[in-house]
Amino acid sequence: MPLTLPNIDDRKYQQLLDEALSRIPVHNPEWTNFNKADPGVTLLELFSFLTESLLYRANQIPERNRLKFLQLLGVPLQPASSAxxxxxxxxxxxxxxxxxxLTDGVExxxxxxxxRTERGLDVLPVQAAVFYKRSVAPEKRVKEYYQELYASFTATTLPPAPPGELQxxxxxxxxxxxxxxxxLNTQTLDRALWVALLLRPADLKSSPTRKDALKQIRELLKGQVLTVGLAPAGDTGGRELVPNGQARPEGSAVLxxxxxxxxxxxxxxxxxxxxxxxxTLATAEVPAEPVVxxxxxxSSEDELGQWSNLDPLEAGTRDFPPSLDDExxxxxxxxxxxxxxxxxxxVKLLWAGINAAPVTQREHVTGELLPQGTGEPDQVVKLARAPVLPGTVRLTVTVKDTSExxxxxxxxxxxxxxxxVPDPRLPPKTPASTNTRVKVFRLDAEAGELRFGDGAHGARPPLGATxxxxxxxxxGSAGNVGSGMVTSGPALPPGIQVENPxxxxxxxxxxxxKQGERSIARYLQHRxxxxxxQDFEALTLRTPGVAVGRVEVLPAFHPALSPNEPGDAPGAVTVMAIPRFEPDPAQTQGADAFLDAVACWLAPRRLVTTEIFVRRPQYKPLWVTVGLEVVAGMSQxxxxxxVKAALTAFLSPLPPKDVDLLEPTVSLAGAPGTPRRQRGWPLRKAVVSLELAAVAGRVEGVALVRGVGLGLATGAAQDQVPMTALQLPRLAGISVAVGDPPSLDELRGTGPVATGAQRPFVSVPVVPEECR
Structure with a gap:
C-alpha cells in the first residue's frame, strides 16, 4: 500500500486556545474570568500563537526528508528555465x-x-518601416482607370502586355x-518583404537640405552591419531531429x-x-524561432541610394520597391x-525589424563569497540565489593567495x-594519467548547491580555502512578459531606447x-x-517551459512515408505532442515555441542513431448534428x-484534467494503468455516428436519439469518418435540436479554396480612396 506522510500536528491557533481554556476548570476551578482582558487568557493566547508556529515548522520535516530522499536516489528536480x-x-x-x-550581456x-542580451550589435542611427505588396481586386471603374492610365506607359516603357495581365x-x-x-508566398504579390531604411526626423530637420542629410547618413552607413530581427509565425509542420543532428523545421527555404x-x-x-x-547581401534559413x-x-556610398530617373508611373511596378503614399x-x-x-x-513571418538582439531572462551575480573550505569529504555549499541557470557557474578556489x-x-x-596514483592495470613505470579532472564540483541547479568530492573521487576544498x-x-515563469514590457536598461547609453516587439x-x-516523486520510477528506468x-513519453511530459497535455509515441513510424503505419520505418520515432492550454488546437500564432521546446529538450537525450519527428496532430474538422427527444419535465x-458538452468531451484530443499522465497506460497485454481511451481520442480510430448516438443517449434527460448527422466540410452525411496517421477529430460545428437532426448544410459553410498568387507580369500600385 502507498505510504502517506501525515502532518505531525494539524491543530491551528484557535483550536490550541480553546483546548487550553477548556482545561482551566479541571486544573484551576477558582479561575472563572475567561474574557480577553484577563492576563491569564492573554498568556494562553501568546503560547497558542507560539505553539502554532512551532507546529508549522515541525510539519516541514517530512517535506525536507522527502527532498533529501530524492537527492540520495540521484533523482534531480527539474530546475527553472529562463525566458x-x-x-x-x-x-x-x-x-x-x-x-x-553595445556589447553582449547588456542588461x-x-x-x-x-x-541580458546574448550578442553585441551596432545600433545604427536610422529608422525602419516594413511593407509588403498586398494583392487587391479593385472595382471595375477603378480597374478601367488604371488600365487606361498605364496603357501608353506599358506600350513605350515596358514590354507590351494585355491590360488583363496587370496585377x-x-x-x-x-x-x-x-x-x-x-x-510571403500566398499573401504578397511578389513573395517579398520590403524594409525601408529611413532618416530620423531630427537629422532631416538639422541638415540644410535633404540631399545633405542623405549624403551624411550614407557616408556613416557604408561598411556597417545591420542587424535584422525576424520572428516566424506559427508552423504546425513539426520539427525533425535527424541522426546526430540538430532540430530543424521541415521544408525550410532560404531567405x-x-x-x-x-x-x-x-x-x-x-x-x-x-x-x-x-x-544579395546575406542569406539565412527560415528560422524556427525569432533570430537576428x-x-x-x-562599402560604397553610391550603393546605398535609389534610382534617380524613375518615371512617376514606373515607381512601384515590377521589381521596384512599393510605392509610398505618405510623402x-x-x-x-x-x-x-x-x-x-x-x-x-x-514562409510565414510574424515580425521584422532592425537593430534587434536576442535576450535571456537572467541576473548575473559576480564574486559571491561562499563558506570557507573545511578539508572534509563531501562538502556542500549553497549559493545565495536560486534557481541557478545550468552552465553559468564559475567557481574560484583561493589557497594561500593562489587562485585556481x-x-x-x-x-x-x-x-x-x-x-x-598509478593505475595498477597499466604496466609498471607508467605515469599517472593527468587527463581525469580532479578539481571539480557538481551543481544542483534547482537547489543552488555545489557538491565536492571525497578525495578519492574529486578533490576537497582545503581547510581555510576561500x-x-x-x-x-x-x-522562472515570471520572465514571460508581454510585448512592449521591456522598456529600460540601467547600463544603456543616453539616447538608446529599447522595447520587446x-x-x-x-x-x-x-x-x-511532489512532481519529482511522481517521476521517480520513470527516471530510474530511463536515466x-x-x-x-515509455522513456519518450515520460521525458516529453517533463519538458520545461511548456504545459504538455498529451503525448503519443509511435516507434518505427515516419510521418512522410506511405503507408503510414508504425513499424514501417526502423530507426525513426514520431512524437506527437499537444499543449494543455490552447484556445484553438487547430491554430497557432507566433513562433511554434511549443514544438521548439520539445525538440530542443529531446535532442541531447536521444540515441545518436535515432531520427525523431516532433509533430502536432493533424486535425480533421467534423460537423455533427443531433436530433433527440427530451424526457417530460426536463429543460430542453x-x-x-x-449533449453538446458530452460529445465535445468524447471527441476531445486531450484527456480530462484529473488524469495523471505520468501513470502508465494499458499495454496490449492488458497491464494495469490508465486506460488509453481516457487519454484523449485514440490515434487511427474512426469516428462512428452510432457511437456518437450512444454517447448522446447516455446523457441524463435524453429519452430518445432520433438521428445523428456526421460529415466533413463538404459532401453528404457519413456513417463513419476514418482517421489515419496523426489525424485526430476536431469538432468544427455541432447542432443539437429537439426532433429530427438539423441539416449539415445549415450548420457548415464552405468557401473557395485560396490559391497562391503567381508572380505578376506587371504590378500596379493602387492608391486607396479616402473621403475628404
Whole structure:
C-alpha cells in the first residue's frame, strides 16, 4: 500500500486556545474570568500563537526528508528555465548621427525582471518601416482607370502586355507588434518583404537640405552591419531531429536579404525592358524561432541610394520597391532592403525589424563569497540565489593567495583522486594519467548547491580555502512578459531606447518535490535517456517551459512515408505532442515555441542513431448534428447543452484534467494503468455516428436519439469518418435540436479554396480612396 506522510500536528491557533481554556476548570476551578482582558487568557493566547508556529515548522520535516530522499536516489528536480525574447533598440541620441556599439550581456529590464542580451550589435542611427505588396481586386471603374492610365506607359516603357495581365496591389505596412502573421508566398504579390531604411526626423530637420542629410547618413552607413530581427509565425509542420543532428523545421527555404544594384549615378537605361536589379547581401534559413541576421551593408556610398530617373508611373511596378503614399515618409527613405524567399514555399513571418538582439531572462551575480573550505569529504555549499541557470557557474578556489578555477562535472564518481596514483592495470613505470579532472564540483541547479568530492573521487576544498562564485540565476515563469514590457536598461547609453516587439517565452518554474516523486520510477528506468517508448513519453511530459497535455509515441513510424503505419520505418520515432492550454488546437500564432521546446529538450537525450519527428496532430474538422427527444419535465435547453458538452468531451484530443499522465497506460497485454481511451481520442480510430448516438443517449434527460448527422466540410452525411496517421477529430460545428437532426448544410459553410498568387507580369500600385 502507498505510504502517506501525515502532518505531525494539524491543530491551528484557535483550536490550541480553546483546548487550553477548556482545561482551566479541571486544573484551576477558582479561575472563572475567561474574557480577553484577563492576563491569564492573554498568556494562553501568546503560547497558542507560539505553539502554532512551532507546529508549522515541525510539519516541514517530512517535506525536507522527502527532498533529501530524492537527492540520495540521484533523482534531480527539474530546475527553472529562463525566458527568451527579442528586443529592438532605437538610436534616438541627439546631435550628429553616430553609431553606438553595445556589447553582449547588456542588461535591460521589464519592470523588476532583468534580461541580458546574448550578442553585441551596432545600433545604427536610422529608422525602419516594413511593407509588403498586398494583392487587391479593385472595382471595375477603378480597374478601367488604371488600365487606361498605364496603357501608353506599358506600350513605350515596358514590354507590351494585355491590360488583363496587370496585377494590382496596395502598399500595406507589416505588423509592427507581431499580431498579424504574413505568408510571403500566398499573401504578397511578389513573395517579398520590403524594409525601408529611413532618416530620423531630427537629422532631416538639422541638415540644410535633404540631399545633405542623405549624403551624411550614407557616408556613416557604408561598411556597417545591420542587424535584422525576424520572428516566424506559427508552423504546425513539426520539427525533425535527424541522426546526430540538430532540430530543424521541415521544408525550410532560404531567405535572401537584398539591396538595389544601382547603375552609375542611379540612372536606369532608356530601354523598353528596364527593371530593378538586386544584389544579395546575406542569406539565412527560415528560422524556427525569432533570430537576428547580420546584413553587411555595401562599402560604397553610391550603393546605398535609389534610382534617380524613375518615371512617376514606373515607381512601384515590377521589381521596384512599393510605392509610398505618405510623402513625409517617402522623403526620408535612404534605401530599400528586400527580404525574399529562394523558393515558392510557405514562409510565414510574424515580425521584422532592425537593430534587434536576442535576450535571456537572467541576473548575473559576480564574486559571491561562499563558506570557507573545511578539508572534509563531501562538502556542500549553497549559493545565495536560486534557481541557478545550468552552465553559468564559475567557481574560484583561493589557497594561500593562489587562485585556481574549478570546473563543473555531471558525476563526481567519474572524477579522479586528488592524489595522483598509478593505475595498477597499466604496466609498471607508467605515469599517472593527468587527463581525469580532479578539481571539480557538481551543481544542483534547482537547489543552488555545489557538491565536492571525497578525495578519492574529486578533490576537497582545503581547510581555510576561500571560495568565490560567479553565476546567473532566473525567476522562472515570471520572465514571460508581454510585448512592449521591456522598456529600460540601467547600463544603456543616453539616447538608446529599447522595447520587446514580441512576448517573451520559455520561462518555467522549478519542479516541486511532489512532481519529482511522481517521476521517480520513470527516471530510474530511463536515466534521462530516450530508449523505450515509455522513456519518450515520460521525458516529453517533463519538458520545461511548456504545459504538455498529451503525448503519443509511435516507434518505427515516419510521418512522410506511405503507408503510414508504425513499424514501417526502423530507426525513426514520431512524437506527437499537444499543449494543455490552447484556445484553438487547430491554430497557432507566433513562433511554434511549443514544438521548439520539445525538440530542443529531446535532442541531447536521444540515441545518436535515432531520427525523431516532433509533430502536432493533424486535425480533421467534423460537423455533427443531433436530433433527440427530451424526457417530460426536463429543460430542453439544459439537455441540449449537456449533449453538446458530452460529445465535445468524447471527441476531445486531450484527456480530462484529473488524469495523471505520468501513470502508465494499458499495454496490449492488458497491464494495469490508465486506460488509453481516457487519454484523449485514440490515434487511427474512426469516428462512428452510432457511437456518437450512444454517447448522446447516455446523457441524463435524453429519452430518445432520433438521428445523428456526421460529415466533413463538404459532401453528404457519413456513417463513419476514418482517421489515419496523426489525424485526430476536431469538432468544427455541432447542432443539437429537439426532433429530427438539423441539416449539415445549415450548420457548415464552405468557401473557395485560396490559391497562391503567381508572380505578376506587371504590378500596379493602387492608391486607396479616402473621403475628404
Amino acid at each position: 527568451k525574447g527579442l528586443v529592438a533598440f532605437r538610436n534616438e541620441r541627439g546631435g550628429p548621427p553616430q553609431t553606438l556599439t 535591460v529590464r521589464a519592470g523588476n525582471v532583468p534580461f 494590382f496591389y496596395e502598399t500595406t505596412p507589416f505588423s509592427p507588434r507581431g499580431t498579424e502573421p504574413l505568408d 535572401q536579404f537584398q539591396i538595389p544594384r544601382l547603375p552609375p549615378g542611379g540612372m536606369l537605361p532608356d530601354t523598353a525592358d528596364r527593371n530593378a536589379s538586386w544584389r 541576421v547580420d546584413v553587411p551593408l555595401p 513625409e515618409l517617402d522623403n526620408r527613405v535612404i534605401t530599400w532592403l528586400r527580404i525574399t524567399s529562394s523558393a515558392p514555399v510557405s 578555477p574549478w570546473s563543473q562535472i555531471d558525476d563526481l564518481m567519474s572524477a579522479g583522486p586528488e592524489v595522483a 571560495l568565490r562564485a560567479e553565476y546567473d540565476h532566473g525567476v 514580441l512576448p517573451t517565452w520559455g520561462g518555467a518554474d522549478a519542479e516541486d518535490v 534521462d535517456r530516450l530508449v523505450t517508448a 435547453a439544459v439537455v441540449r447543452e449537456a
